Amino acid sequence: MSTVAVTDATFDEEVKNSDVPVVVDFWAEWCGPCRQIGPALEELAKEYGGKIKVAKVDVEENPMTAAALGVRGIPALFIFKDGQVVSNKTGAAPKAALQSWIDSAV
Numbered sequence: 001m002s003t004v005a006v007t008d009a010t011f012d013e014e015v016k017n018s019d020v021p022v023v024v025d026f027w028a029e030w031c032g033p034c035r036q037i038g039p040a041l042e043e044l045a046k047e048y049g050g051k052i053k054v055a056k057v058d059v060e061e062n063p064m065t066a067a068a069l070g071v072r073g074i075p076a077l078f079i080f081k082d083g084q085v086v087s088n089k090t091g092a093a094p095k096a097a098l099q100s101w102i103d104s105a106v
Contacts, residue, residue: 003045006055008062015055016083021106022053026069026076028060033092034075040095044102052106079105 006014006024015022025041027034038056045054059066059074069078069085078088079102087105 001045001049001053003042003054003056006057006062006065008064011057011062011065014053015080018053018080018083020051020053021079021081021086022055023102024078024080025054025056026059026066026071026074026078027056028058028074030060031074037075037092037098040098043095044099048102052102077101081106 003025004014015024023041023044025034025037027038029035041054041056045052048054057065059071066076069076073090075092076088076090077098079086087101089101093101
């Protein structure tokens with residue numbers, strides 16, 4: 001499974017109502033660190049298969065959801081489980097660190 005593009009309009013359906021935990025990446029095209037972790041998130045989405053979902057929210061096109069969650073810097077990563085935030089972090093990290101963070105939260 002690859003990453004899923006999520007918008008303000010589809011956030012509740014794709015993230016909060018998901019039957020598996022969801023890693024949400026708030027990013028923007030112009031953000032260097034966001035582009036840096038993008039390939040790692042794609043790989044993790046495939047490696048976890050159907051166990052988790054990795055969603056990407058472009059903050060330029062979808063500012064409402066980012067604002068509602070208090071996102072001030074990007075990349076901002078959130079893990080939702082059963083519709084609730086269970087963990088979050090800001091900034092780029094290597095794939096191994098992202099995987100460890102995900103494993104500890106889900």
